[in-house]
Amino acid sequence: MKTSVVHYSRYLLLFGIILLPLFGKLETVPIRVWDEARQAINAYEMSKNHNFLVTYFEGQPDMWNTKPPFLIWLQVVFMKVFGVSVLAVRLPSAIAAFLTCVLLLFFSERYLKSFWFGFIAVLLLVCAQGYVHYHATRTGDYDALLTLFTTAGNLFFFLHCESKKTKYLYLFFAATALGVLTKSVSGLLFLPALAIYAFYSKQFLPLIRNKHFYVGLTGCLLAVLGYYGLREVYNPGYLEAVYQNELGGRYLTAIEGHTGGFWFYYDDLINYRFPEFYLFIPCGVVIGLASKEGPFRKMAAFSFLATLTFFLIISTGKTKLPWYDVPLFPFYALLSAITLYCFFTILKKSTLITSLFQWNPLPFLLLFLLFINPYKRMKDKVMNPVEASSDVELYEMGYYLKDAVKGKHPTQDRFFVFEGYNPHNNFYIHMLKERGVTTGLKEWSSLAEGDKITTYQKTIQQHIEENYHTTRMEEAGNIVTYEIQQRKH
Structure with missing residues (x-):
């Protein structure tokens, strides 16, 4: 009984820690002009005109914001539940962030057989300045929801490669379809990494010989192409607008003056978006790849490959916006967690402390000292937000x-x-x-x-x-x- 109480109390502790950064005072800051307001108006008009295929802005089909409407659908649902409100606009992002944390914990327990690794990874994620931020988990934008689906797709693909279980393959395709229906081509940017990993792990040929691969792929294509095809039928010119806004136009040229050099995302990462922990990322790669434990080594290789590939894709694109790197943060958290978990495990196995006390507080003291200031800064940021002077x-x-x-x-x-x-x-x-x-x-x-x-x-x-x-x-x-x-x- 005592063991059971301790077992469940650690989950309550973790969920208590993450609830404040993700859900605290969601309505305090006014609706952001870019791009949250656009989605809010799209959702409001959809709730009124009941056209669930074509998004509208000021009474006309929206040909500037050409993303598919999965996020808008969720916002409409919450408007029906809570009324037209800022909370209804932002809840999908907050819930997506919460589910991403649950996903990291699930992956850690299911594959790595470690609750505490997942605990550390989730703490790193909710203390990341670039993740719990505007245009991510704190506003009604696409990026937190996209990150949930790309993270799920990547981890389910990895789990399929490791376990050969068909359910993970279907979950991968479902997550991929939802990612595309959330933010178009952005939901596909990890696919090159997955193809490389399939070759690396010698799973490429078994994968393409698996009939379930084609069933899942067909379902994914039907969902995605079905939406785009229907939207073009009812909203002629939509596909051309998608190309200009999201594909060649945005990647090959800097849209609306959003320029930056190749190191744009790296500089942002170390200076603001992950400043307390960014050095743990390369350390985690080295420690993970050198690990004698197969699951940690494979997870490190997969996470590093996913991170590097996605980072190169967005860094070589001409249009640069700070939130394009949001889908990387769960993998930043996993790689950084390898470093911290290494020290956590060393302290946990200390025989000197366990000989003196009934339990060993050192590993938990380490986590407390590492996270108390980043978490406090995040709490202040969420509970007492301050507008930039500009x-x-x-x-x-x-x-x-x-x-x-x-x-x-x-x-x-x-x-x-x-x-x-x-x-x-x-x-x-x-x-x-x-x-x-x-x-x-x-x-x-x-x-x-x-x-x-x-x-x-x-x-x-x-x-x-x-x-x-x-x-x-x-x-x-x-x-x-x-x-x-x-x-x-």
């Missing part, structure tokens, strides 16, 4: 509208006037309308006497003050609410 003005209206949804600002019978691309603000206006508030957007060229107008942009405020007699009803920082009296002559 983003304060950009998201000022977002904070205002977030408070307005909570009733902290009067918005009944008031209209909002924005200039330019504002889906991050428009989503909150949809939220207000869903809560029965009479509000909406107005063009600044069609203001009328008696209108109550809220805006944050100086150009619009200047236009209103130069062309209308007004009363200022409310001021909150740069945000001003006017009541239009009459037009100046």
Whole structure:
């Protein structure tokens, strides 16, 4: 009985540790303008028009965001459950991150026969600045969900190569299909590594001779090509837009000025995204490949190959964005965990300590000392987020509208006037309308006497003050609410 309690308490400890970084205060930071707001509007419009094949933006088929809609479907489901809200937009990413942690633990226990290796790998993952971050687990973007499916696909493929069990092969194809239906070609970027590993492990010929390989491949192709084909039928021009946005156009040229050198992702990794632990990655590769234990050696070889191949692919692409490396973080965690687990095991086997005490605290003390500061920084980042100075003005209206949804600002019978691309603000206006508030957007060229107008942009405020007699009803920082009296002559 005592052993059983200890056994389950360690799972509760781990899940308690990861819940705060992954789920804590998901709604605190306003909707991000790139690209979360786009997905939020896509999901909102899908929930209204019930077109589950074609994503819409501002009433038109979205030909800029051409990703398949698996994430959007999940957001729509959560909107039906929780209402139109920031939580509904972000929960799929948070849950995907949680399931990725569960997957790492499952893999560690099933293949490596070690709970504590999985414990360490999960801690490394949830303390990674680049993983628990915007455009990953903390926002309603594709990358956390993509990472769940690419990680699952890779590990299931590896487990099939090791065990020859058919179920892992089918799970690999299912995860691959879901990865593509989440973020298009990004779901396929690990495939070269898997092909190389199949040759390396002498599993390539058995694989292509296996009838289940072709059954799984057929199912995967039917799901993916079926979606793309149907979307093109109902949304002509879609495939051309996909090519320009996601394939040759994005990889061969820098889209929207997102440039960077070959070492873009390496510099980002060591300076911000994994700064406390990045040196453990090469150490883990060396220790793992030198290990006398076959499972650790094979896992290290596979993880290193997957990491290196994916890293080279995104590094040679012309378009560089910080979140393109998010699918690498579970493998960074596995490789780094090899190093830490090596020291953990050495301390755990110390006979001197066990002769003096009933239990050996040293390995756990090591983990505490290594993770206490990174975890505290992650807790502060999640619970007390601070906008970058360059983003304060950009998201000022977002904070205002977030408070307005909570009733902290009067918005009944008031209209909002924005200039330019504002889906991050428009989503909150949809939220207000869903809560029965009479509000909406107005063009600044069609203001009328008696209108109550809220805006944050100086150009619009200047236009209103130069062309209308007004009363200022409310001021909150740069945000001003006017009541239009009459037009100046």
